Amino acid sequence: MLLFTSCLAFSALAGTYATQLGPSGTLEITNQAISPDGYSRTAVLANGQFPGPLITAKKGDRFRLNVVDKLTEEDMLTDTSIHWHGLFQKRTAWADGVSWVTQCPITTGHSFMYDFEAPDQAGTFWYHSHLSTQYCDGLSHTNPGTVYDPKDPARHMYAGTVLTLSDWYHYNSFHAPKAGTPFPNSTLINGLGRYPNGPLSELAVVNVSHGKRYRFRLVSLSSSMDTLDIIEVDSVAHQPLLVDSLEIYPGQHYSFVLTANQAVSNYWIRARPISPGPIQGMYQGFVNGTNSAILQYIRYSGAPKHEPKPVTLPASKYPLVETSLHPLVPSKVPGKHAPGAADVNLHLDISFNTYASPQIPVLLQLLSHTHTAQELLPKGSVYELPRDKVIEVTIPGGSIGGPHPFHLQGHNFHVVRSAGNATYNWDNPTQLEQVIRDVVNTGDSTDDLTTFRFKTDNAGPWILHCHIDWHLSIGLAVVLAEQVPEVKAQVHPSLVWWDLCPLNKHTAQN
Numbered sequence: 001m002l003l004f005t006s007c008l009a010f011s012a013l014a015g016t017y018a019t020q021l022g023p024s025g026t027l028e029i030t031n032q033a034i035s036p037d038g039y040s041r042t043a044v045l046a047n048g049q050f051p052g053p054l055i056t057a058k059k060g061d062r063f064r065l066n067v068v069d070k071l072t073e074e075d076m077l078t079d080t081s082i083h084w085h086g087l088f089q090k091r092t093a094w095a096d097g098v099s100w101v102t103q104c105p106i107t108t109g110h111s112f113m114y115d116f117e118a119p120d121q122a123g124t125f126w127y128h129s130h131l132s133t134q135y136c137d138g139l140s141h142t143n144p145g146t147v148y149d150p151k152d153p154a155r156h157m158y159a160g161t162v163l164t165l166s167d168w169y170h171y172n173s174f175h176a177p178k179a180g181t182p183f184p185n186s187t188l189i190n191g192l193g194r195y196p197n198g199p200l201s202e203l204a205v206v207n208v209s210h211g212k213r214y215r216f217r218l219v220s221l222s223s224s225m226d227t228l229d230i231i232e233v234d235s236v237a238h239q240p241l242l243v244d245s246l247e248i249y250p251g252q253h254y255s256f257v258l259t260a261n262q263a264v265s266n267y268w269i270r271a272r273p274i275s276p277g278p279i280q281g282m283y284q285g286f287v288n289g290t291n292s293a294i295l296q297y298i299r300y301s302g303a304p305k306h307e308p309k310p311v312t313l314p315a316s317k318y319p320l321v322e323t324s325l326h327p328l329v330p331s332k333v334p335g336k337h338a339p340g341a342a343d344v345n346l347h348l349d350i351s352f353n354t355y356a357s358p359q360i361p362v363l364l365q366l367l368s369h370t371h372t373a374q375e376l377l378p379k380g381s382v383y384e385l386p387r388d389k390v391i392e393v394t395i396p397g398g399s400i401g402g403p404h405p406f407h408l409q410g411h412n413f414h415v416v417r418s419a420g421n422a423t424y425n426w427d428n429p430t431q432l433e434q435v436i437r438d439v440v441n442t443g444d445s446t447d448d449l450t451t452f453r454f455k456t457d458n459a460g461p462w463i464l465h466c467h468i469d470w471h472l473s474i475g476l477a478v479v480l481a482e483q484v485p486e487v488k489a490q491v492h493p494s495l496v497w498w499d500l501c502p503l504n505k506h507t508a509q510n
Helices: 363-369 469-473 482-488 493-502
Strands: 002-004 024-034 041-046 052-056 062-070 083-084 111-117 121-128 144-148 159-162 165-169 186-189 205-208 215-221 228-233 238-245 253-260 266-273 297-299 344-347 382-385 392-398 407-410 413-417 439-441 451-455 460-466 477-482
Touching: 062 083, 083 111, 111 493, 159 205, 186 413, 205 228, 266 344, 363 460, 363 477, 363 482, 392 460, 407 451, 460 469
Parallel strands: 002 266, 024 062, 052 144, 159 215, 205 297, 344 392, 382 477
Antiparallel strands: 024 041, 062 111, 083 121, 121 144, 165 186, 215 253, 228 238, 228 253, 266 297, 392 451, 407 439, 407 460, 413 451, 460 477
């Protein structure tokens, strides 16, 4: 069973994508009517495609991605920015793509070249809008990226295929309900799905051949038939872990290996949405392929072309437990191994309305003046972190609308206390290290104290935010301003970056 929460996106490996880019290319952002679940509405698309084009690169490549804003729909946002989720942007914080934190938005009729390198990273990534709730209008859903490592010793052990999963709404984000968290009308897999009482529209098909092994790269998907070996978590290679179900939250990444060893036939991959907080009306069933935005089937080569028969979802025997995940390459938790014993300890009881976007991006503030955290805008939402220090962040669980998947940009981190666990995992007795990732679930119990650590080695302002986009839009975020005195010497934006703010005439939005 694949579990997921609201307004998420999910990326994957090459398979059914119409086009590929990378590491250089152009992304034209346009409005276009689409009907991925049989209901037509205007969306925000990259290069007129849904799913968006796959961006690929090899480890060490330079990315030069020109984003052209051609948005015209007045009932939707016409500005945009693109965040390259999971890429750390060492010395290029100006290319991180977060509106009002690292840049002003790109205005309609203009373009901006994101020019950066990720020399030490390989794995699954994705790209999405980072302006208000534009993410929920299509400019995130199914926009994948993959950085391949030519020296990966396992690259010949499996073939690649694609899965993308996203929730989908029949209204644009401007018209979303103002109270609570909106619930989706359907879920899309590889850009196709169905909604309750809607037409039996086309479902996505992923073809596999009997006896082969397949690596599925994904963000925000959960569960399937059969057992799976998880081998990657948030772009970090991990030791294989056998599971038969995943609970995954918006922004999280996993790769798993599936061996196609069943009888030649058609099979469902089933995903059941979970809601943040008490959402009424979210349909979680599988009747008639409804939530085939939630359903997808694998068609073995040679199988007849018809949908699988309805089956009862079996109980999971080997569910994913976060504390069972261990990096492939050991990496010790930095600092003294005791709660609150880091160089800087932040207990962040973050709530809605904690953060409101300033009208001058935080990075521009840092580059223009000498600031302390108290002077930086938005006041009270920026935490200054000194260079080369161990940072411990603790976020309580049980808050309204939870559990919340918090994403830190510019870093990944060691999770030393996971949701649902009362103990800290500093030194695993089996000599296996703690999970390293960049999105962590904070839990739905008031007893939860999700805790993670990282070291400050990347100058710039990095937003820490809930990856449920509706929640980010109402302020569930803070900014960690790292190495403030060094930012001006280490981060050198392009000339076009400096032109973005003079072009922007709109009031700042998240």
